[in-house]
Amino acid sequence: MSDNAKLMPGEERQPTLSQRSPERTTMWVFHGNHARYASGLFETLDAGLTWAAEHKLTGTMTEYRVGGTYDVAVEEGRFRPSRAHHGSPDHVAGFSPGLRHIHLADGHPDD
Structure with a gap:
């Protein structure tokens, strides 16, 4: 899929090989299903999964590149601003x- 292709509902763009480069700094963030704030930040997926399993957590473990998520997604071509509100303070804050x-359920990957 090219960087300019539109995604269908439910589809997600996968990182390219350069985006998975070992020089690229990423972190894993855990966010509970009903939580207002994230509750865990990990250098590796394994560390995050171990912690979530110990506490039997339900939520999502997501990998983020260090930096502002909106700016990073635009820079990498994973998001192209196309509407007037894109880039507004509310949009960037919620991006x-x-x-x-x-996805985890009771600390285990929810297949």
């Missing part, structure tokens, strides 16, 4: 497309 993500 959250991470990279890979895993």
Whole structure:
């Protein structure tokens, strides 16, 4: 899929090989299903999954590149502003497309 292709509902753009480069700094963030704020930040997916399993958590573990998610997504071509409100303070503050993500139920990946 080219960077300019539109995604269908439910589809997500996967990171390119350069976006998965070891030089690219990413972190894993855990956000509980009913939580207002994220409750965990991890350098590796394994560390995050271990922590979530210990606490039997339900939510989402999402990989983010370090930086503002809106700016990073625009820079990498994963999002193209196309509406008047794109880039507004409210839009940027609520923008959250991470990279890979895993849904967890009671601390285990929810397949």
